[in-house]
Amino acid sequence: MAQRRLLDRLPVVHQLRQSVGLQRGMLVAGLIITGVFVLTAILAPVLAPYGYSQLRDEDGTFGAQQPPGPQHLLGTTVGGYDVLSRVIWGTQTAALVIVVAVILSIFIGVLLGLVSGYIGGWLDRVLVVVADAVYAFPSLLLAIVAAIAISGGQSSFWGGILAAAVSITVVFIPQYFRVIRAETVRIKSEAYVESAKVIGASPTRIMTRHVLRNATRTLPLIFTLNSSEAILTLAGLGFLGFGIEPTAAAEWGYDLNKSLSDVTSGIWWTSVFPGLAIVLVVLGITLVGESLNDLADPRLRTRRRADSGPHPTADVSVVPGGTVDDLAGLDTVEHRP
Template sequence: MATSELTTPTDSGIAVLPPRRGLPGLKLLRMTHGLQRVTLLFGLALVALFILIAAFAPLLAPYGFAQTSADGVDFGSQQAPSAQHWFGTSVRSEDVLSRVIYGARTALAVISVSLVLSLFVGVPLGLVSGYLGRWVDRVLVLFMDAMYAFPALLLAIIVSAMVAGGQSSSTGGILSAAVAITVIFVPQYFRVVRNATVAVKQEPFVDAARVTGASTVRILFRHILANVTQSLPVIITLNGAEAILTLAGLGFLGFGIEPTQAAEWGYDLNKAVINDVSNGIWWTGVAPGVAIMLVVLGMTLAGESFNEVMNPLLRTRRTVGAPTSVEKAAVTREADDV
């Protein structure tokens, strides 16, 4: 490669290298320091492990999530951990380890579907409400506030029962669980986007687009959308942890996913508490409980770290009292003189 492609001439005649552009993820990591960087990396590691286990569940699980026998031999009910069943077997004679691994796939599917649906519904409604205002804004805000006033788990139970046909047993599927969780998240994205849109729509670049004859749809999705979604990645990460807990709550109460359709941690905890704990059998409930704890911990740590890095106010507070580059240079110069 020629030298002219690597250097940029200056007024003094000295060629300097152009600024190097790194990956956004590495730039975000360089903005963290000390314990904040440790928590971010630890949270991302837990989330990455969760995604890998969910993606390769059929390869990692020794048995199927509803399998109760192998080579013509039944597993047996509530067996203790052994070489054949590392985490033991459940009251339904299923391998606990296999159900925990497949439960990660179920959780990832529900999180992905619910978050995508929440974004596709909440973000456009927030844009329309904040930009148009008047009676449209009043109606949407009233409706979203009414949904937000409901306890999250109670609202999810109602929606799940409606989607599943009003039956009280665990007859729903992944889609019905995802829809139930979506209803909880839509008001959150609506309120964030709507409040940001109300502030952005008065900016000069929006007025300029309006004067040039741009349509409302073009103004919303071409000029406003990119300026009101900066905080959404943080909310998505934190909502992922909330989705795990809500899904587990639905399964524990009997409104989650049918056990023959998919493995689900909340349902397994329900069976472990009702049928096993009273008999001194602990291993069937420890594995799904630890899985829920680790996934929620990873997403929470990652989300809180992202919030501290991307929030200018928090970055300013963390750097108060820190020496500036000029002060550092002065200290270095004094040390050299000594």
């Protein structure tokens, strides 16, 4: 019983128990795709037959644009890299960028939103104007500018990951800032916050113990939705040539960029598999995020539960002293003065 209660407290398990019908199918499908993505990223050194920058083995060089075969199950790229290995190693790069970018975004965005919403005044107005200006700027263009400013688009493995993560962080900070600030402004007027002020609690204690705990309940939803955006932003940076070098790490957007000329020549395998990896990962994370978002809305959750089963009809009285069934005998009732 204790173990079951502990499992029910886990966010994903709790939401999975609440879901029904199509909603549960979407959530399960998203969790499976996301789980495969995470496991592939963790086990990339074991699953990949070759290194991400390996061009030869004991039999010699791989050769460029080799079709799928026994030696290379998904063929080779125009640069002579194994496509399967590049796709598998690319999951590790994408996962690292997501983790670093979202953690930095949450830390900075939550801190600024909490301080801005609770303190208010001129500091709040300045931060709101800056956040709105950054949020109104095209996200991909802002990420390109940040990537150029950080590394010039050329860097080592960790340097490239940090450059891509920081450029994505700049895009995501305003989203966390606006959500946390709005929640903080609402929560700081609650009765329990006023009570904490009356008993002499410091502003730091109120923000960390009372406001922060209640203002961050929607962060898991934003985390999942922003993770899919981070994948697309990373792929966009690599496709435009501002990503990670192929000798430093495998990146799906870069591989798509190099396969553009192959498409017109009938060489399909160099572009299909990196593109399919991007689509599947974004689809899986988006399904999880949208499902959690729907389940967080009590109106949608209640409606799905109500629609999932038959609606019993209550035996209610529609006439004084009787039910619908009594109407059949009204004509035979003897009326007495």
